[in-house]
Amino acid sequence: MDLLLDQFFNIDIMRQVLPLLLRGLGMTLLLCLAVIPLGLVGGLVIALVCRSRYRPLRWAAFALVDFFRAVPPLVLLIFIYAGLPFVGVRPSPFLAVCLAFFLNTGAYYGEIYRAGIESIGKGQWEAARSSGLTLPQTLTYVIIPQAVRNVLPDLVSNTVEVVKLTSIASVVALPELLYAADMARSVTYNPSSLxxxxxxxxxLLWPCVRLLSRLEHRAGR
Incomplete structure (x- = not known):
């Protein structure tokens, strides 16, 4: 038991590496602040394009969504960071992570938004248009607010997954939380930092998980 505590719950080592991990946490939060809004906005645009009247545009959007949902985000990240330099494009680790996560999370957010929009009855569209609202006004004031409310648990759940996904940024040496913890482990020869x-x-994620449970319970009622 003493060996277990010394190797995994060494308080002295945790106290020493805490400042390094807090800096890593700052990078993780910065990454989330960049990726999550991009994914939410990009997903909404994708959902609207998937409902376009122009069939080729709609098919292209569906193909891109399926592609980026099927490709593992780690593969996409390595391709952007290590593959693009062969054609003269050298993104920074932060930019590579943001781009890879935007493509991946935008596709998932897009499918969630699309499900929410399709859950709105045709009568809502017709009533809004008959009252004199234009199509953009109908989407902005009538359809999208109801759609977001219908799929809010799914949006929160996907956001939690995005936060957890930031840990793979360590493979491109972005000094986020997991990278900082692994560096501390390699210096102290002790996994307590992990x-x-x-x-x-x-x-960080427990409040989001509890919020998700409450939203799912409310939606079930």
Whole structure:
């Protein structure tokens, strides 16, 4: 038991590496602030394009959504970061992560938005248009607010997955939380820093998980 505590719950080591992990947490939060809004906005645009009257545009949007949902985000990230330099494009680690996550999460958010929009009855569209609202006004004031409310649990769930997904940014040496914890482990020869990083992730995501449970319960009622 003493060996277990010393290797995984060494308080002295956790105290020493905490400043490094907090800097990594700052990068993780910055990454989330960049990726999540991009994914939400991009997903909404994708959902609207998927409902376009122009069949070729609609098919192209469906193909891109299916492609980026099928490709593992880690593969996409490595391709952008390590593959694009062969054609003269050298993105920074932060830019590569943002682009890869935007393409992946935008596709998932797009499908969620599309399901929400399709859940709105045709009568809502007809009533809004008959009252004199233009199509953009109908979407902005009538359809999208109701659609978001209908799929809010799914949006929150996907956002939680995005936050957890930021941990793969460590493969391109972006100094986020997991990368900082792994660097601390390699210096101290002790995995307590990884346990501390897991505790930080838990503290960060637990409120979101509880919020998701309440939203799902409310939606079920």
């Amino acid at each position: 346990v501390l990083a897991a505790a930080i992730y838990l503290a």
